[in-house]
Amino acid sequence: MKQTLNKLMITAALVSTLTACVNIADINLNQNKITYPVASVLKQARLNGINETLITDLNEVMGTQEITITMDYQRDAIDINNPQLTTFNNQQVIKTNSLSEIKINGQTLYALNAEEYLFADSLMYAGTNTSNFDIDIVTQNFTPPASAQIGARGKLYEGISSALEDKEETMPMVATWELNAAKNNTAELCRIEKHDNQGESATCYTINQKGDILDTQISGSFIITPGEPPVNFVSE
Numbered sequence: 094m095k096q097t098l099n100k101l102m103i104t105a106a107l108v109s110t111l112t113a114c115v116n117i118a119d120i121n122l123n124q125n126k127i128t129y130p131v132a133s134v135l136k137q138a139r140l141n142g143i144n145e146t147l148i149t150d151l152n153e154v155m156g157t158q159e160i161t162i163t164m165d166y167q168r169d170a171i172d173i174n175n176p177q178l179t180t181f182n183n184q185q186v187i188k189t190n191s192l193s194e195i196k197i198n199g200q201t202l203y204a205l206n207a208e209e210y211l212f213a214d215s216l217m218y219a220g221t222n223t224s225n226f227d228i229d230i231v232t233q234n235f236t237p238p239a240s241a242q243i244g245a246r247g248k249l250y251e252g253i254s255s256a257l258e259d260k261e262e263t264m265p266m267v268a269t270w271e272l273n274a275a276k277n278n279t280a281e282l283c284r285i286e287k288h289d290n291q292g293e294s295a296t297c298y299t300i301n302q303k304g305d306i307l308d309t310q311i312s313g314s315f316i317i318t319p320g321e322p323p324v325n326f327v328s329e
Contacts, residue, residue: 128240129272129280130304135237135249136216138284138298138306142170143191145311147326164326165194166311168209178213182230186210186219218250218268229254229266229288237270243280246271254288264289275299279307292316292323 147164168191171177176187188208195203210219212234221229231252238247249268266288275281283297294313298306314323 126242127302128242129300129302131241131272131282132237132239134282134298134300134304134306135270135284139211139216139218140171140173143168146329147311148329149324149326161198163196165196167192181210181219185213187213227254241272243272243274249284
């Protein structure tokens with residue numbers, strides 16, 4: 094009788110465990126079926142301004158002084174009702190200005206001004222022209238879907254990066270997007286950009302099902318000095 098009761102208890106425990114696993118699987122499946130906006134979020138993100146301070150893992154102590162290295166990145170918002178129109182790569186584009194500053198203990202070590210461009214008709218990324226004569230040109234854009242489920246990903250653009258004084262020496266660049274799960278029924282929509290001569294960066298937007306941007310996080314591995322290893326930065 095005791096053995097029978099033990100078997101029944103073990104069987105009940107197994108059934109309970111399996112039921113819990115099935116319920117968790119059902120919840121995960123239901124979450125995966127939820128769709129989030131993609132195209133509209135990426136479009137709005139391109140129009141929004143950015144003002145982020147990134148910190149690096151290079152912080153160290155020299156003697157008694159602590160060295161803190163940061164990068165400030167600012168990009169002006171675009172007023173779609175009154176855009177700054179110009180010509181870039183023989184096409185009409187909308188221009189916005191950006192500034193990247195590398196700082197040590199709050200003092201600017203290096204500053205880079207740039208003009209960033211969107212195609213006037215599609216509002217998709219067209220390229221960048223920097224004050225140190227680097228130029229990025231998008232050669233092909235890929236239209237993201239209106240919405241997608243968690244785990245989806247795709248390509249955003251392909252292009253070339255070069256210096257104005259040496260256009261024959263170009264490097265490929267590519268951007269992709271991916272949609273990942275986040276907390277509290279939100280998702281993280283990331284735009285990942287890779288430049289062979291500059292490094293890699295990811296801008297991730299926490300969004301809800303309506304497509305509201307709740308938070309923005311930027312991270313990257315940037316080549317500050319040619320020939321030197323890249324420096325890792327992440328939003329403060």
